[in-house]
């Protein structure tokens with residue numbers, strides 16, 4: 001089957017505990033950056049941390 005992706009968690013940069021998203025492990029090579037609310041202008045998308053409730057910005061290097 002095709003469901004064999006290795007996943008890794010992207011952790012909240014504020015509390016380092018909240019799991020914001022799961023990405024395919026090979027995305028390591030591309031890079032996912034997370035930003036606290038103070039740097040959110042650099043982000044392309046946003047998720048709310050399930051632990052600390054901060055709005056965390058995310059950008060993906062293309």
Ligand SMILES: [Zn+2]
Pocket residue numbers: 012013014015016017018049050051052053054
């Ligand atoms: Zn958090």
